[in-house]
Amino acid sequence: MGNLHDRVKERWPHAVLELHDDRGDETVVLMRDDFTVIMKALKEDPEFDFQMLMDLTAVDGKDLGWKPRFEVVYHLYSLSKNHRLRVKVRVNERDALMPTATTLWAIADWFEREVWDMFGIRFEGHPDLRRILMYDEFVGHPLRKDYPHNKRQPLIGPKN
């Protein structure tokens, strides 16, 4: 048995870049290339059984000098096993692209739209990647660290 993140590491030793259980939150950092396969296994394998994607967000590491700049963070929860796992994937600014998780969890649809809206990370294979909280004419991605927090943009009136 062993801990959850250890089991993930044992099973996919090459894909797990880092792992920790700081303050009890078990975390694995995955390589992007293996992301879809591992997430599918995490969801469907009865050993893990993560039926729920609780949260999906991103962190911009610009001010901390992270390389790659972004971390996309998934919080998984299993109803049957009552355990949680945090899965992180690092993506570059120039190549800010993630494989979509919409095929596994329906909720990834809106969460991914939010991450695209706020951080400008694209999700490949997403059915309808639009802005969700901001309006279509908004320029930039507000939760990026280089977006000034007090910047104003003109309000957009109705089209035509």
Place this chain on the structure above:
Amino acid sequence: MPELKKTRKESMLLNIGPTHPAMHGIVRIIAELDGEEVVDTDVEIGYLHRAFEKHAEQDGYLQVIPYTDRLNYVSPLINNTGYCLAVEKLFGLETTERAKYIRVIMNELSRVTDHLTCVGASAMELGAFTVFLYMIKAREMIYQLIEEVTGARLTISYTRIGGVKADLPPDFASKCREILGECRGVLKEVDQLVTRNRIFVDRLKDIGVISQADAVAYGITGPFLRSTGIDYDVRRAAPYLVYDHFDFEIPVGEHGDNFDRYLVRMDEMEQSMRIVEQALDKIPGGPVLLDTQGNEISAADMVDEAKMGRVTGLCGKSASTDPTLEGSGRGIYEKIESGNKEAMMPPKEMTYSSIEGLMNHFKTVMVGHGIRPPKGEVYFPVEGANGELGFYIVSDGTDRPYRVRVRPPCFVIMAALSKILKGDTLADIVPTFGSVNMIGGELDR
């Protein structure tokens, strides 16, 4: 048999919202209708986006607390608690036993007000205006109780990192019991008015149905998930504070329709009230901490003395505080806050009256000082009124949170709304939307 002439299918687009009397917040639903049937909908959100997550990165950890009030403004105490618990997890800090009980009591009262609002408002939209008025009356009583404890009705900012702002007022327990009794009366009346009311039941039963599998795929939690028969509740699955000390049930539904959600919410209110009553019985009054025994002084006196410059007599004394900061002497601070000076804010009266208090305040509040949790990241889920409310906080070791993320419980339900509405009629949009209990502040942040 003659071949039936195929009727021409022509759908109509109907725009509902962003501002609409039946919308509890600002949200836009563009419905594609075939006659009265909803073929498809596009739910557009974001009208109340206030950049909570961006603002949270600009100020210190303590300054985020007032923003959390404005997330779910129907049950702000739960948001307060969720955020503070997440930061406490970063610090590795445990609050005092009494503070935990106070938080539980306030959380459950908040849950009751939230459900009262939700059920009352949805009943009103179906014509049951009496129910709305009764429930708002009950909510008003609880709001007054909350006001006595926190000093405000809505924007309460009651919890602090490491504890709560002030102790409960002296006659709280008896007042609370009395109000819960009245609430029960209201709930019983409402139950008699609508639960078997033909009009009400017909509008809710088998409407807005979501299957278990869909609810799980959409990450839905709270009463919405429980109405489908899954008994997931954070208070039971991962007990925080002192929820494991209480005896309560998790009401579940069966069909996942609007009517079951109504029933689940009604039952949950009863369970919440049971928890409050048990907490009132068990809450440790306890002796005041030894080192301050006999040293407490009314906050008002303390401030007055300090203004006159008679500070020598104040050395080593601590202020007894109350929510209105009038200092009428309501139990002392150490009972309700952890003693960790790195994390907790001193009572305001101490700031006004002693140099140590002022320095402590300066160190916790001023820009560039502030409280500094160690580096790391935490996710802390609590059971909000609409489901799992999670705070994901990344700390870089400075006085400002590097990233604060809220997992808003009604966001995921709104994501599923399009699917739920499909196939129902136009008139069903209103009760289904009502059962979502969308809170704009939390949805759009």
